[in-house]
Amino acid sequence: MKKTLFYIFATLLVLVWLMPFVITMFTSVKSMDELMMGRRWWEPPKELRFENYATAWQDANMGRYFMNTFIITVPSVLGALFLSSLGAFALAWYDFRLSKTILMIFVGGMLIPFQMLLIPVYRMSISFGIYDSYIGVILFHIAFQLGFCTFFLRNFMKTIPASIFDAAMIDGAGHFLIYRRIVLPLVVPAMAALGILEFTWIWNDYLWSLILIQSDRFKPVTLGLVNLQGQWITSWNVMAAGSIIAAVVPLVVFLLFQRYFIEGLTVGSVKG
Amino acid sequence: MRSKRWVPWAFLALPLTMYSIWVIYPLISTLLLSFTSWDGVSMSKDIIGLDNFRELFRDPYFIVSLINNIKWLIGFAVVCVPAGLGIALLLDQNFRGNKLYKTLVYLPMTLSFVVIGQIWSWILEPRSGVLNSFLALLGFKGVSWLSDPSVVTYSLIMAASWRQISYAMVLFLAGLKGVPRELVEAATVDGAGPWKRFWNVVLPMLKPATVVAVTVSVIDSLRAFDIVYVLTRGGPFYSSSVMANYMYIKAFNNYRMGYGSSIATIQFLITLVFIVVYMRNVLKKEVGNE
Amino acid sequence: MKRVLLVILFVSVALVGLGIQQLVVNSYMSDPEPKRVFEELVQQFESMYPDFEVTVNTFAHEDFKVLLRTWLTSSNPPDVVTWFAGERMRYFASKDLLEPIDDIFENGFEADFPKAFVSASSYEDRIYFLPQSWYWWGVYYRKSVFEELGITVPLTWKQFLDVCETLKANDMIPITIGTKYLWTAAGVFDYLNMRVNGMDYALKLTNGEIPYTDDGMKAVFEYWKQLVENGYFIEDATSYTWQEAATYLFTGEAGMYLMGQFIKDVAPPDVKDDLDFFRFPIIDGNLGLYEDTPIDGFMMPANAKNKEAGKTFLKFIASKEAQEYFATELGRLAANKHVPAPDDHAKKGLEMILSSDGVMQFYDRDTDPEMANAGMNGFVEFMTFPSRLDTILKNLEAERNRIYK
Numbered sequence: 019m020k021k022t023l024f025y026i027f028a029t030l031l032v033l034v035w036l037m038p039f040v041i042t043m044f045t046s047v048k049s050m051d052e053l054m055m056g057r058r059w060w061e062p063p064k065e066l067r068f069e070n071y072a073t074a075w076q077d078a079n080m081g082r083y084f085m086n087t088f089i090i091t092v093p094s095v096l097g098a099l100f101l102s103s104l105g106a107f108a109l110a111w112y113d114f115r116l117s118k119t120i121l122m123i124f125v126g127g128m129l130i131p132f133q134m135l136l137i138p139v140y141r142m143s144i145s146f147g148i149y150d151s152y153i154g155v156i157l158f159h160i161a162f163q164l165g166f167c168t169f170f171l172r173n174f175m176k177t178i179p180a181s182i183f184d185a186a187m188i189d190g191a192g193h194f195l196i197y198r199r200i201v202l203p204l205v206v207p208a209m210a211a212l213g214i215l216e217f218t219w220i221w222n223d224y225l226w227s228l229i230l231i232q233s234d235r236f237k238p239v240t241l242g243l244v245n246l247q248g249q250w251i252t253s254w255n256v257m258a259a260g261s262i263i264a265a266v267v268p269l270v271v272f273l274l275f276q277r278y279f280i281e282g283l284t285v286g287s288v289k290g
Numbered sequence: 291m292r293s294k295r296w297v298p299w300a301f302l303a304l305p306l307t308m309y310s311i312w313v314i315y316p317l318i319s320t321l322l323l324s325f326t327s328w329d330g331v332s333m334s335k336d337i338i339g340l341d342n343f344r345e346l347f348r349d350p351y352f353i354v355s356l357i358n359n360i361k362w363l364i365g366f367a368v369v370c371v372p373a374g375l376g377i378a379l380l381l382d383q384n385f386r387g388n389k390l391y392k393t394l395v396y397l398p399m400t401l402s403f404v405v406i407g408q409i410w411s412w413i414l415e416p417r418s419g420v421l422n423s424f425l426a427l428l429g430f431k432g433v434s435w436l437s438d439p440s441v442v443t444y445s446l447i448m449a450a451s452w453r454q455i456s457y458a459m460v461l462f463l464a465g466l467k468g469v470p471r472e473l474v475e476a477a478t479v480d481g482a483g484p485w486k487r488f489w490n491v492v493l494p495m496l497k498p499a500t501v502v503a504v505t506v507s508v509i510d511s512l513r514a515f516d517i518v519y520v521l522t523r524g525g526p527f528y529s530s531s532v533m534a535n536y537m538y539i540k541a542f543n544n545y546r547m548g549y550g551s552s553i554a555t556i557q558f559l560i561t562l563v564f565i566v567v568y569m570r571n572v573l574k575k576e577v578g579n580e
Numbered sequence: 581m582k583r584v585l586l587v588i589l590f591v592s593v594a595l596v597g598l599g600i601q602q603l604v605v606n607s608y609m610s611d612p613e614p615k616r617v618f619e620e621l622v623q624q625f626e627s628m629y630p631d632f633e634v635t636v637n638t639f640a641h642e643d644f645k646v647l648l649r650t651w652l653t654s655s656n657p658p659d660v661v662t663w664f665a666g667e668r669m670r671y672f673a674s675k676d677l678l679e680p681i682d683d684i685f686e687n688g689f690e691a692d693f694p695k696a697f698v699s700a701s702s703y704e705d706r707i708y709f710l711p712q713s714w715y716w717w718g719v720y721y722r723k724s725v726f727e728e729l730g731i732t733v734p735l736t737w738k739q740f741l742d743v744c745e746t747l748k749a750n751d752m753i754p755i756t757i758g759t760k761y762l763w764t765a766a767g768v769f770d771y772l773n774m775r776v777n778g779m780d781y782a783l784k785l786t787n788g789e790i791p792y793t794d795d796g797m798k799a800v801f802e803y804w805k806q807l808v809e810n811g812y813f814i815e816d817a818t819s820y821t822w823q824e825a826a827t828y829l830f831t832g833e834a835g836m837y838l839m840g841q842f843i844k845d846v847a848p849p850d851v852k853d854d855l856d857f858f859r860f861p862i863i864d865g866n867l868g869l870y871e872d873t874p875i876d877g878f879m880m881p882a883n884a885k886n887k888e889a890g891k892t893f894l895k896f897i898a899s900k901e902a903q904e905y906f907a908t909e910l911g912r913l914a915a916n917k918h919v920p921a922p923d924d925h926a927k928k929g930l931e932m933i934l935s936s937d938g939v940m941q942f943y944d945r946d947t948d949p950e951m952a953n954a955g956m957n958g959f960v961e962f963m964t965f966p967s968r969l970d971t972i973l974k975n976l977e978a979e980r981n982r983i984y985k
Contacts (some may be wrong), residue, residue, distance in 0.1 A: 021385070028380055032394050038409045038452065039397060041420060045412070050846040077612070095670050112298035127313050129561040131513055131534050134554035137330065137547065137650065138316035139435065144654050152410040161312030164305050193297050211464075222402035224516075228647070232606070232658070240402050244640045245610045253612070254408075261405040268400040273393065331649050332675055334714035415824070416816040436760075437964070525760065527820040527961040542646045544950035545671075 046070055046258035053254055065257065074246075074260035082235065083242035084267075089152050090227070090238055094159035098216055099209050101160060102167030107197050109168065110175035111183060121172065127165030132225065135162075140229050150232040158230060159220050167212055174208040175201060190262045214275050218268040239264045297568035299347040317359050317558075323551035330547035342552035351528045352553065355536040359560075362514050362532065364449040366454055366507035373451070374458020374503060375496075379488070380553045381459075382466045387432045396460060407520025411436075414521070436522055439529035446530055454510065458503045463501025466492070505568050533557040601889040603634045606651065606658040608644035613845065617909045624905070625896045632889060643889035646791050652677040657881040659890040663707050665700035665875040666941035667786065667948070672879075679880040679887060680706040682894045688762040692898065696939055700875055707771035710894050711877040711915030713907055715841035716929040717767060718857030720833045725752075725832055731764075736802070737775075745810040747835040752810040756834035758825030759963065762956035766840055766943040767872065769959050772800045774870040775863040781940040782870070786946040788984035801962065801969055803863060808966045818960060838872070841929060844911065856925075859932055868937030874945060875915065954979040 045053070047070060049061040074080050129145050139158060140149070148154035178201065186196045204241040229235055243264060246257040324342055328335040347351050381391050398406065413420040414435035422432030435445040468490055477487045493500075516535035518524055524531030524539065531539075533553055542548025591893045605622075609615050611769035615638060621818065622634050637658070639647060644662075651657040652672055663669055672678050685691065688699060689707050699707040726733070729750055734740040744754035758766045773782050784790050790797070807813060814825065814834060825967060826843055828834035830851045838860065847855055859869070878897060880890050896902055900918045908922040913930055921927040944952040958972045 019327070024383070025385070028385075028391060031380070032391050035395050035452075035456075036397070037420070038406075039411060041407055041412060042405075071473065073515070078543075087322040087393075101305040101308065104301045108298035108301035113299055114295070117298070120306065122313070124309065125565060126562065127317075129509055129558060129565055130313070130317055131515075131517065131554050131557045131561075133534060133538050133541070134320040134551065134558065135313070135316040139312065140650050141654070142312070142316070144656055149654075149656065158310070158312055164309045166332065168305065188318040193301075218399060222400075224402060224404055228643055229650070232637055232647075232651075233635065238418065240404065243402070244404055245638060253383075257408065260960065261401065262410075263403040264402070265397075265405075269397065272396060272400065331653055331672070331677065414819070416819050417828075433818045434819065437816040439964075522818075523761065525762075525957075525960070527957040528962060539953070542649070544953055545649070546950065 040259045046257055046262055048255050050253060050255055051093060054206055069261040070255045074256050074263060077256075079242060080235070080239065080260055080263055083089055083239040084234055085266075086152075087221060087238035087240075087267075090155050090159070091217060092287065094156050094163070094220050095216045097156065097160040098163040098167050099213055102171055103205065103209065104197070104200065105164065105168040106171035107201055108173055109172045111201075113213075121169070124165045124168045127162070128169065135230050136225070139226075149230065150236065152236060155230045155236075158226060158290050159223070162226075163216055163220070167216065170212055171205060171208060176203055178204055208274050214271055217271050221268050233249055277283055320551045321558075323548055324555045325552075326548040327437070327546075328548040329545040330541065332543060336549070342549050343556075345549065346552055346556065351531060351536060352533075354528055355531045355533045358530065358532050359512055361443055362447055362450075362511035363508060365444075365451065366511040367504055369447075370451050370454040371458050371500070371503050373455045374460075375462045375500075377455065377459045378462035378466055379492075382463060392463060394457055395470070398455075398456045399460070401453075403516030404520055406449070406453060407517050410452070410517070411521055414445055414449070436530075437526055439526055442522060442526065442530040446517055446521055449521065450514065454507060458507065461499050461503045461506075462496065465496045469495045476547055485542055501568075501571070505564075508564050509561060512557065512564070594613070599631055601632045601886060602866040603632060603660070603886055603889045603893055604637065604646070605634060605660045605662075605893070606637045606639065606647075607639045607662045608639055609662060610638050610640050611845070617906055620909075621902055623896070623901070625893060625925050628896070629892065632892070634893065652881050652883075656885070658745060659732065659884040659886045660878050660880055660893060663709070663879050664839075664941070665711060665944050666945040669701070669709045669879060669947070670703045673686070673706075673708045673837050675903060677882050678703075678708045679884060680708055680888075681710060681880060681891060681894060682707045683834060684710070684891050684898060691887075692900070692918060694746070694915070699898050700941055709877055709879050710898055710899060711875045713877075713905065713910070713912040714873050714875040714915055715912055716933055717771070717838065717840050717860075717872045718929070718932070719860055720829065720831060720837045720839050720843055720855055720857045721835060722757060722829065722851065723856050724854050725835060728767065734861050736865075737863045737884060741806065741810075743835070744807070744810065748810075748812065752829060753814045753834035754833075754836060755807065756814045756825045756828045756837050757817050758820030758822040759817045759960045760821050760824075762960055763942075763944055764825075765959040765963060766823050766956050767840075767950075768804065768923050769800070769955075770940065770943050772803050772862040772939065773826045773862075775860065776803060777869065778864075778867045779870040779940060782940055783847065783946075785941075788942065788948065788980055792958075792980055793973045797973060798969075801973075804962070805911050805966050805969075808963055813963065817963065841926075844925070857929075859917045860902065869935070870940065871933055871936045871940045872942050873933055873939040874942045877915065909914060910974075948983055951980060951983050954974045 032047065044061070044063055047066045047068060049065065049067045050062055100164045105124070109117050109124075143149040143158070146154075182197065182200060182204075186200055191199075222240060223238070224244070227238045227241050231241070239260075243257060243260050246253050246260060321336075325337055325339055326335040327338045327341070329388065377395060378430045381388055381395065402410075416422055416432055416434055416437065419432075419435070421435065425432055433441060436442055473491050473495070474487060477491045513534055514532050515538065518530060518532050519538065522530045524535040528536070534557065537550045537553035537557065540546045540553060607615075607618060619636065622636055626632055627632060647801050648661060648663070651661070669678070682689070687705070689701070693701075693711060697711050697714075698707075701707055701711055725731075729741055729746060731746055734743050747754040757764050757768070770782070773785070776799050781790065781796055785797075813950065814820075817825065822839070823846055825834075826837060826839070826846060829837045829843075830847055844852055844855060861873075862869070878894060880887065880894070884890055898916065900916050903914035903916035904919040906912070907919055907926075911922055911926055913921060913926055921930045940946065944956060947955065954976060958976050962969055962972055
């Protein structure tokens, strides 16, 4: 009996949670006329217009935007993970005077209202000649995410017992070797977890691509979606279809890596 | 770890350099801009000292934005974090389909803010929106979710919470995985009821997850922008504005880059206060562990 | 990825080497129809000038407004951009961010374009803006609805109020409006202002010369109050974008909408032909008839790299053929005065404008941007809380003094 009640409760909760998604799905297969006439968002569509998905893919150029988003997101995530692991390693294992200060600097970066950086970063990318290019956005994402990633990984590395490190040092291992062969494998779960979060954030980034990319051929999916908001008209149905297509990738990434995700954050929290 | 002095710096060289170029330098740039009256377009920038800040604290719309940010802060910390915890506890039981349920509740995080904003504008529409249609079914009059100045900020917080609660839930699910079953079972054997088990065993072990969830929620609430911008632009007449939104309008729509930068500076400083407090907490714990 | 970059580099070098002129145009025409038509125009241009290659980058409207400023001040801006005429353009011209384009008009601007457009396209006697299309504003309604309720099109203010009453008595929303993005309220203000005070007054106001607490201003709001306090506007107007509010006109739940011609772009097919408009009612019979006619077109950043190529392109856009193509495909009015109105609906709009005594751009296109923002917020606040009028006007006046000092 208790179990049934529980099931009902949990199911209700999930249904309520999914409601916005359901609405989006409905909207994505409605015709524009249906939307402009009897706009009740929660009603199922009168006729199914799956061609909205085709329109989103072709006319709205989703295919190319998808490619672009991959080209931007994957190197950014890998770069951020790699560089932050280097910094985290230094901050977690080495006792030097400025280490706490530098940690604070990285943490401070987590707090910056990013709009504040818009114009200076824009100008910098022009002076460096990397405006309107993949590399311009990638470098920025890597740098900007270093704050949170370094902090996160450093905390995690701190939970590895010092004895492992000391033993390796005694064995005469070089520092980089210790980083590569000993510490990194231990933090792979955390890095996978972090990777998922970073992937989702960068995949869904809108503002920075807006500022740093001008040409249509480099645009990521988020910009493509917004372009469906016309000067006067918004094609809600195509936009809904496009949004669902765009959401598929972060969802797949989550599904693929979720066990690391749960594991990764766990080991850190058990150690406290 | 004392060996060679230069070793940590070798590791830090690349990340710190990139960080300084792309983040620290622009940050300082913007901080300096707060002392000018630059419009973002002209070649020259006139230095006006603290005038922007003086104007800020007398600017009624800035004050409204600040107060709204505090409402967001309370909303996120007091509602989203416990709600996320509650849902995590609920879904962490052993039952068929719990993995599916966890994935489904994660879904909001896969959407970009722009999309979330658009969806919620459909839900909150006064005449044909989902919420009001539902209320009408129950016989209630609809609420002016986005046009009633006394309600609008709470509507926005509600829309943002949809995603924030998912985020908190995921953090807590991870944290719960780290609570050893044996401890919980031992407590049951000892005769502790579900509430006591939760309060005395589970909750303390969730401390790291709780701290992360609270911190992230605090930072996100003070940085709130996308939902506000997409749903109301801070309207009606600034009643739902938050600092980031106000800063954006001033800097980019009103061509007052200098003034906008000063708002960003204040926003940064306020968040910094919270972070310093948090870091002290974390660092203290580490000293304790070593 | 490096290979992709290399290929792009190689192609660009090859193009330049082959004497191919590259041109970058940034546009805010993100709606499917205008976007398509503009692309076709670009193709026509490329076939006329085979050694030109044009890249068009399209942006969402709101984003474009923000980005334009960053482009204009950068050392590597696009060569041509879409924009609006009026103060919005003059603002940049006054900061030396725009390139004068007088030389694209062989016989001078007025040979092909109306005299009324000169001031909106120039700054200090030089032309910086190429008009492409323009549209009128009117009170839109559905013919079938009016017929059914036996309503005749109002000419005077009193008749207009009567129409509102009739609509209300029949359980309809007299006037729909979506003020989420503010500019729709500015439209109402503009028309009331022009009808009550005339165009000179309106122009002085946008120039910052008239106090917001002036009696003329108060008079405008007295008339506005009549609409607000009788409940003639749709409830919760601030929740709706203009487009969302328009649906109530289409479904027949609302009777009228003061809006620009582009409302037809969104109307469902069976409603499109049922839509018609009338001139905003006359308040003061002694004043001239003035209308809002926002003009859209192009301009060139001063830092553009390919000015010659850009000017060739602009010349093409200015031509009768290009203007006619664009206007006909979209049902707009071409700026080029040799182009006839594309359909009956447009003819009616054109006639209304030609029989007017003067035209303005639009409150937020002609006023200083920050003042416009404050003003529009004030209008929307008034519509929600009309009793706050005095405080609102006082605050706007304080803003005006600060901005225009």
